[in-house]
Amino acid sequence: MSVAGREAFDWLPIFDLSTDDAFRVIRDAGQAPHWIYRHLSRCSCSFCIFSSPDDLRRAAELRPDLYQRYAQLESRIGHTLSPTRRYLPELTGIPVNPDAVQRPRRRRVRSP
Template sequence: MTTPGFQPEIIQLIDAGAIFYASHSGGKDSQAMYALMCQHIPSDQIVVVHASLGEAEWPGVIDHINATISHQLNVVEAGKTFLEMVERRGMWPGAQHRQCTSDLKRGPIEKFIRQDMAKRGGGIAVNCMGLRAAESATRSRRSPFKANRRQTVKKRAVWEWLPVFNLSTAEVFQMIADAGQKPFWAYEQNERLSCVFCIMGSRNDLRHGAEQNPELYRRYVQLERNIGHTMFMKSGQPIWLDEHIGIPVKNIEVAA
């Protein structure tokens, strides 16, 4: 197995008493990341935080996280749901403009870190995320460790660290198994775990989401018709979600 990147800077931060915030989505990469962190970082320097996506995320994710961690889980939410955000904008997020990530995940987690560091009187914060180079060409170009200058102020230094950045998918699942755990049940069929109907999801994952969550699927399909904007494109042309994955939904109202 690849040796994860505990570079000297990370060791120095551990020794300096930094607080490592594990951003836990409930997915395999977050689960492996947490297991890895617990092996090398003192327990009292780890804080686990989950940005809940509410109805847009797989049911049972929070229960799964709680069952696989030994720390308190801090659940944060944005002031709007995913579907409310889409309806207000009249558009779905896209690969280049992922408001779902910035508004519903990154923003609430960064706010939590700021508030928690303030309670501690300041110090060093390390925002840990389960992103991997193998997931996409875009992610492979990210730096696995960097300063977050936007969040750093006089009494608070903030860093971003990707502990499992260099691991393969097989190594991630092996790390979970080595911890005596299993990944979230949806991985029995899913390739990824994010929103049930993620804009980055494969047809396989979207179909599984529709089969397991038919009422939520109906709401997504109806919302596409209501706003006249689709989640996906095919050959440069918009395609409805139900046509994209091939699972029809009856009695969908089409806006005039």
Template structure:
């Protein structure tokens, strides 16, 4: 039996009012489970699937996986910069406290798409659906799973109301995978080894996931290690001391 999604009364009302539900789909397990559940309650013509393309730092085959497991067109958006280019220009890697990768490469392009698409449709209500879950971290557990997004909303010449909705906020990992199985689908292949799915070498990734990335994408792994040396800043710390990516995961790269 599939666990029910978090469904506030406002969502039911917005469905009836013709709101457009924009599903941010990374190709990861949470996005996949979220889509499978949202499409059961929202009319097909009110669902739009959006993926932020991360370029070379994205796992190969992610977009094919998404398209295989959705019934809608996949809208792919891209930032006007690359992840590694952004890091080199700034001279620093993102951190848990400063996730420029999320804001500039994912959230920014997705919200730009939402604004433009909503305008083209002549609609005024957008529901930004994200697969964030309380179990993932203490900070995420403190989030409200349904909020009005003041930054993206507008009530002047253009009327636009944007809401952030976290449909599977209260799911635990096993329930996410069970939802995917109940939909008759398989999660992305990297989950055979990975705990989570984001960039191949994510600053939030555990050693196991990073090692898997290095094994699958050795050329990209070398690029990261070389860039660390070039800018004099590392992705990770060992206590209070910086540690190179290759030392961190125990796979040495000779540069």
């Protein structure tokens, strides 16, 4: 596409396609969708603020240690990561296990 003498590219070639059509394009190209689509409705950060409760629950099942770290962080800072202002355990139905995450040990650095 050319605009005012400049060349422009369509960076979102499947943006306007339905989900079924997008997967059809991938299949017709001889490719396989990213593995995460077997589990989640969208590919993004594990605990994306835009994720549905179902996707958050599944992400917690796929990455339990990371889920515990995020849930403990929310509790520690007294603020949710979600724009819904609901804490991860409330959104997922998965309780926080305070013993699930081992905190890294601090190393003492000796000065020369």
